[in-house]
Each structure stands twice: as structure tokens, then as C-alpha cells.
Amino acid sequence: MLDLIIIGxxxxxxxxxxxxxxxxxxxxxxxxxxxxxxAWSGGVxxxxxxxFIPGIELVAKFEEHMKTFAVPLHEGESVQxxxxxxxxxxxxTDKTEYQARTVIVASGKQSRELGVPGEKEFRNKxxxxxxxxxxxxxxxxxxxxxxGGNSALxxxxxxxxxxxxxxxxxxxxxxxxxxAIAEKLKNASNVxxxxxxRITSVNGAQMVAGITVQKAALVDxxxxxxxxxxIGLIPSAEFIxxxxxxxxxxxxxxxxxxxxxxxxxxxxxxxxVPAKQIIVAAGEGAKAALSAFHYVAIHSF
Amino acid sequence: xxxxxxxxxxxTCPYCTRAKQFLTDNRIAFDNVDVSVDTGRAEEMIQKSGxxxxxxxxxxxxxxxxxxxxRIQRALGLT
Numbered sequence: 001m002l003d004l005i006i007i008g009x010x011x012x013x014x015x016x017x018x019x020x021x022x023x024x025x026x027x028x029x030x031x032x033x034x035x036x037x038x039a040w041s042g043g044v045x046x047x048x049x050x051x052f053i054p055g056i057e058l059v060a061k062f063e064e065h066m067k068t069f070a071v072p073l074h075e076g077e078s079v080q081x082x083x084x085x086x087x088x089x090x091x092x093t094d095k096t097e098y099q100a101r102t103v104i105v106a107s108g109k110q111s112r113e114l115g116v117p118g119e120k121e122f123r124n125k126x127x128x129x130x131x132x133x134x135x136x137x138x139x140x141x142x143x144x145x146x147x148g149g150n151s152a153l154x155x156x157x158x159x160x161x162x163x164x165x166x167x168x169x170x171x172x173x174x175x176x177x178x179x180a181i182a183e184k185l186k187n188a189s190n191v192x193x194x195x196x197x198r199i200t201s202v203n204g205a206q207m208v209a210g211i212t213v214q215k216a217a218l219v220d221x222x223x224x225x226x227x228x229x230x231i232g233l234i235p236s237a238e239f240i241x242x243x244x245x246x247x248x249x250x251x252x253x254x255x256x257x258x259x260x261x262x263x264x265x266x267x268x269x270x271x272x273v274p275a276k277q278i279i280v281a282a283g284e285g286a287k288a289a290l291s292a293f294h295y296v297a298i299h300s301f
Numbered sequence: 302x303x304x305x306x307x308x309x310x311x312x313t314c315p316y317c318t319r320a321k322q323f324l325t326d327n328r329i330a331f332d333n334v335d336v337s338v339d340t341g342r343a344e345e346m347i348q349k350s351g352x353x354x355x356x357x358x359x360x361x362x363x364x365x366x367x368x369x370x371x372r373i374q375r376a377l378g379l380t
């Protein structure tokens with residue numbers, strides 16, 4: 001029986017692992033990837049001690065620090081279900097099953113999907129959730145960015161320099177992201193902004209060949225080879241049902257990182273903690289590990 | 302005879318970085334193709350893999366999409 005299972009290896013999970021290792025807890029850390037959203041962010045300018053560091057390098061630093069301890073990191077493993085059974089937790093993954101006295105959920109957030117026909121079929125066949133990664137493959141092609149917030153505007157800004165033509169499909173009446181970037185896009189000769197518009201399908205044969213867009217009663221077909229989905233993030237907490245969540249699906253925690261389930265803790269962007277920042281997630285991870293350690297210590301299992 | 306390994310990547314994709322790190326850690330030599338600058342090789346990657354996501358690994362003709370650690374290990378005979 002483990003003392004602790006940490007789910008997620010972003011800033012919160014890795015920091016929790018470092019604290020748990022220093023407390024000599026018997027634990028594992030399970031995660032689909034290492035670094036979470038930090039790995040995908042371009043430059044980080046507000047992590048204390050670093051005036052500027054690329055996200056991927058900050059992740060490498062975190063990992064290097066974690067690996068100074070013999071931390072059992074189970075990478076590439078995805079949690080399917082988390083259940084409480086009497087005084088322990090059972091975590092079922094796509095590979096195996098674990099049992100522990102406590103769990104820290106630090107699984108972060110993931111891209112929200114469009115939920116339209118063609119989205120699944122054309123994933124990586126022209127449709128992507130990572131403009132930073134795949135953007136360069138669309139040089140001189142026509143692309144659509146779906147969304148109107150900051151991440152959509154950033155993607156459009158990046159793509160307008162690479163692609164031939166960029167369509168920005170925004171469901172609201174106005175762009176909601178940073179106004180300086182919105183201005184740049186409005187003035188760009190190769191960017192067309194569709195406000196009050198909704199994507200209704202992704203079309204093509206082998207690869208994406210276009211999208212249909214609905215604006216009021218009008219339906220338009222836009223011939224594009226690339227679709228960049230940037231409509232925000234959702235908490236990666238679908239594997240746990242019996243815990244209190246807020247209206248956004250975030251796990252609710254108190255100032256000790258406790259959830260409403262005894263022995264179950266949560267940290268980072270998967271929680272309702274207001275500031276979604278790398279440094280906040282790291283701090284929350286530390287707190288959750290100390291709380292889990294305390295929980296194991298005071299219970300005579 | 303070591304296997305011929307090619308990694309198609311972009312400099313900004315974290316899974317590309319992890320895939321290359323994995324190869325380096327296992328002392329596997331590879332050619333890195335930066336598809337963000339070489340559109341001809343980018344087209345070659347799309348032809349080979351039938352998709353546009355990076356990274357793509359070509360290990361002696363076996364095409365692996367994404368950082369699929371287990372498949373990479375098997376293709377290289379590391380397990």
C-alpha cells in the first residue's frame with residue numbers, strides 16, 4: 001500500500017513529488033506527459049529567479065530537480081478512474097491499478113474541444129490544438145483559427161506571418177483577447193475576422209480541405225488546409241466524480257489543499273484556486289504534499 | 302548495424318524535445334529535420350505519416366507519430 005499517488009507532472013505535481021520525496025513518503029507520480037501546459041508555453045517571465053526562461057527549459061529544470069530523488073515517475077500513463085474504498089484510494093490507469101492512503105490530483109487543464117463533426121477524424125490531419133508546435137507546417141497555406149480570446153489571438157498573430165490567409169472564427173460579437181493584438185490582426189491584409197460566427201463542421205478527404213461556418217442564417221464554406229482550435233481549457237478531472245467541483249468543473253480545495261473527501265488533495269490548475277500561474281501551481285503542490293504527509297502521519301493505518 | 306533514425310520536428314514542440322532527449326539518453330544517433338524551415342522535407346513527413354502533427358520518427362522505415370515511448374523502444378530493440 002502506497003502512502004500517496006500524485007496524478008499529473010506539471011509544476012504542481014512535480015513540486016509535490018519533491019516534497020513527498022524529501023519527507024520519504026512511499027509514493028508514485030503518474031502522468032500522461034511531463035510539464036503540462038508549462039511545456040507548451042513560449043516564454044516564462046514571472047517565475048521567481050528567472051527573468052526569462054522558455055517553458056520547456058523550466059520544465060527540464062523541474063524534472064532535473066525531481067530526478068535528484070529516486071522518484072518513480074510513470075510517464076505516458078493515463079488515469080481512467082479514481083475511487084475511494086473505505087480508508088484507501090484505488091487509481092485505475094490504462095496500464096494497471098494502484099492503491100494508496102492519499103491522492104493529490106494535479107492533472108491540470110487540457111484543450112477544450114469543438115464538438116463538431118470532423119474534429120476527431122481530422123485531428124493532426126490539418127486540425128491541431130497546438131499552434132506553437134504545428135504552425136510552421138502551414139507555410140503559405142490557408143488556415144482558420146477558432147476562438148477570440150488571448151490564445152486564439154496569439155495563434156492568429158503567429159500564423160499571419162507564416163500562412164497565406166488566416167480566418168479568425170469568433171463566436172462573440174467582438175474579440176475578447178488583448179486589444180493591442182486584436183488591432184494588429186484587424187490591420188493585417190491577410191487576416192479575415194468573422195465575429196458572431198460558429199464553426200459547424202471540419203471537412204476534407206485525407207486531410208482538412210475546409211470548414212463550414214455559420215453566421216446568423218448564413219452558412220459559409222471556407223477552403224482551408226489548417227484548423228487551429230483555441231477555445232480555452234477545461235480541467236482534466238473527468239476521472240473523478242465524487243468530489244466537490246465548481247461550475248467550471250474545477251476541484252474545490254481549501255487553504256490546506258484539501259478537497260471535501262478526506263485524504264484527497266488537489267493542486268494547480270485543476271483546482272478552483274484563482275491565479276492560474278506556474279509559480280502558484282508549484283506552491284500549491286508543495287502545500288498539498290505537506291498536507292498529505294500530515295494526513296498519513298496522524299492516522300494510524 | 303545501427304538503425305537509421307530520422308526525427309521530423311519543430312523547435313517549439315515539447316514532445317519533439319522529449320523524443321530527441323529520449324534518443325540522446327539512449328545514445329541513439331539520429332537526423333533531426335526541422336520541418337519549420339524545410340518545406341520540402343515537411344511535405345515528405347506528411348507523405349510518410351499521412352498526417353501533419355510533429356514529431357514523426359522514421360526508424361528504418363517504421364513510422365511513429367508522436368512521442369510514443371513504447372513503440373520507439375520496440376522499434377529500436379531497447380526493451
